[in-house]
Amino acid sequence: MSSFGFGLMTAAVLAIATVGFTMQFAVTNVLNLAYGSVMINSAFVGYFFNARGMNAWVTLVFGMVTGAVASWALNRFVFTPFQRRNLAPITVVIVALGVDLVGTFGLQAIVGGGYVSFRIAPGQEYHILGMFLSGMQLIILAICAVVLVMIHWLLRYTRLGKAMRATSANPNLARNSGVKTQMVISTTWLISGALCGLAGTIFAMNTGVFEATSAQLYIVMLLAAMFLGGPGEPYGAMFGALTIGLATEISAAYISPQYKEVVAFLVLLGMLTFRPYGIFGSEKTN
Amino acid sequence: MSVELSQSGQVLTATGLSAGYDGRPIVQDVNIEATPGKVISIVGPNGSGKSTLLKSLVGVVPVLGGSVRVGDKDITNMTPEKVAALGVGYVPQIDDVFPPLTVKENLEIGGYLLARRDVATRIEAVLEFFPRLKVMLTRKAGKLSGGERKMLAMGRVLMLSPSVLVLDEPTANLAPIVATQLLEEYIRGFADHGSTVLLVEQRAKAALRISDWTCVLGGGRVVLEGAPRDLEQDPVFVESFLGGGAARHQAP
Structure with a gap:
């Protein structure tokens, strides 16, 4: 049952990260493999303020702002210029991979290779449904739940959210309906970037100790969760994150935790082989 | 038609229009004038540039030469969202709805440029015109039949009360009876109520x-x-479009 608790924590963080990741993919058609490096850079910005005495929970705001600005800038100054040149989609994927390496190892050059950790009290331990969860973990779960409900509200009930879904489904028709798709795309990068920054900072808090390359393999988990739910499907991302989070942590209880990403990778391979459009996606839309 | 869905029409004019992709013209030196209360149809064989022509009028395909005007406004190479804001409603031949969105959400996106308080009233008006859509408001557009989908595509465009309707093969893939109803009841109806209608259609007779x-x-x-x-009296036209020899009809 304790591995179920770990799985729940992993799933919660992964859900926020995957929803942002899949929103970027759905609305802007960019498979942003630099997502992990934006996550860890955001975490280090949060840590920078935390190490100088700021409350760890307040630093989440700085992580979100960092993720939002970095993601928006990546799209504006890196991905969009490449997309405008009408190159093959793989080109942008390779560019994103390059940005990921520069972002991760650039950060390492600045902060060094040592492990750091947030100054945050784990709080009282609670025994819930057979799981032992600290006060800090419960707050993280609550934050994740609130964020996911807000994303649901955004996508279903707001003008912006509907415009995002319309742009994702058919950008030309959205423009013919009067939607300023460029503005929608920029806003999507800001929102998904904020989710990326939040996920990165929470990931660092939850992990305990972290360093510049800690999120490097996280992209495998993200891809697995996204393809499991269906590429470009925010609700699929939530489902995929829950499944991958639980599967990797429960498997870690039986085999070495070092192989967590391997389990995620196997799920990814299985989905790509048998149902590449995911559980929530449809063959037609993908 | 009990509900006024479109504004009184404006004149849509294309003068010496050339348009195409990557600097290569697909349509060349086209002159068309569509006036309020009239249906102007464009027919021609596959690959003759009908869809490209319509797309260039609404800002989807770049205009390489000539001009496009709506009323007294030059809309040549204007972005599609600005063209929509000027009252030109465009229904493409394919990909004419947002499949993952519900019928109601499709209509809401159609009314994206309206004030928020007006959207619900406008949806009511559109549903009065297409009552069949009333019972499927929560259904995803991707699950609709061909006829229902085309009604939704029209309804989406009517949300902005367009003065000019640009329709690209609205009857494609529809059963003949549905196609006839769409053309004679709805599309002719728009023009009879003062709208300007520019229509590309494969069914030449209809x-x-x-x-x-x-x-x-x-x-x-x-x-x-x-x-x-x-x-209908022109032997070349009859031979090419009413007698089944469309493929033989080529540019001089």
């Missing part, structure tokens, strides 16, 4: 029945035009 003026496109140019009753 198009002629509801049109006031018809242009024949071949090889990217207007090769023949006239009132339907005159075209």
Whole structure:
């Protein structure tokens, strides 16, 4: 049952990260493999303020702002210029991979290779449904739940959210309906970037100790969760994150935790082989 | 038509229009004038540039030469969202709805440029016009039948009360009875109530029945035009479009 608790924590963080990741993919058609490096850079910005005495929970705001600005800038100054040149989609994927390496190892050059950790009290331990969860973990779960409900509200009930879904489904028709798709795309990068920054900072808090390359393999988990739910499907991302989070942590209880990403990778391979459009996606839309 | 869905029309004019992709023209030197209260149809064989012509009018395909005007406004190479804001409603041949969105959400996106308080009222008006959509508001557009989907595509465009309707093969893939109803009841109805309608249609006979003026496109140019009753007397037109020999009709 304790591995179920770990799985729940992993799933919660992964859900926020995957929803942002899949929103970027759905609305802007960019498979942003630099997502992990934006996550860890955001975490280090949060840590920078935390190490100088700021409350760890307040630093989440700085992580979100960092993720939002970095993601928006990546799209504006890196991905969009490449997309405008009408190159093959793989080109942008390779560019994103390059940005990921520069972002991760650039950060390492600045902060060094040592492990750091947030100054945050784990709080009282609670025994819930057979799981032992600290006060800090419960707050993280609550934050994740609130964020996911807000994303649901955004996508279903707001003008912006509907415009995002319309742009994702058919950008030309959205423009013919009067939607300023460029503005929608920029806003999507800001929102998904904020989710990326939040996920990165929470990931660092939850992990305990972290360093510049800690999120490097996280992209495998993200891809697995996204393809499991269906590429470009925010609700699929939530489902995929829950499944991958639980599967990797429960498997870690039986085999070495070092192989967590391997389990995620196997799920990814299985989905790509048998149902590449995911559980929530449809063959037609993908 | 009990509900006024469109504004009184504006004149849509294309003058010496050339348009295409990557600097290569698909349509060349086309002159068209669509006026309020009239249905102007464009017919022609596959690959003659009909869809490209319509797309260039609404800002989807770049205009390489000539001009496009709506009323007294030059809309040449204007972005599609600005063209929509000027009252030009465009229904593409395919991909004409947002499949993952519900019928109601599709209509809401159609009314994106309206004030928020007006959207619900406008949806009511559109549903009065297409009552069949009333019972499927929460259904995803991707699950609709061909006819229902086309009604939704029209309804989406009508949300902005367009003064000019640009319709690209609205009857494609529809059963003949549905196609006839769409053309004769709805599309002709728009024009009869003062809208300007520019229609691309594969079913030449049906198009002629509801049109006031018809242009024949071949090889990217207007090769023949006239009132339907005159075209029906033209042996070349009859041979090419009413007698099943469309493929042989090419630009001079």
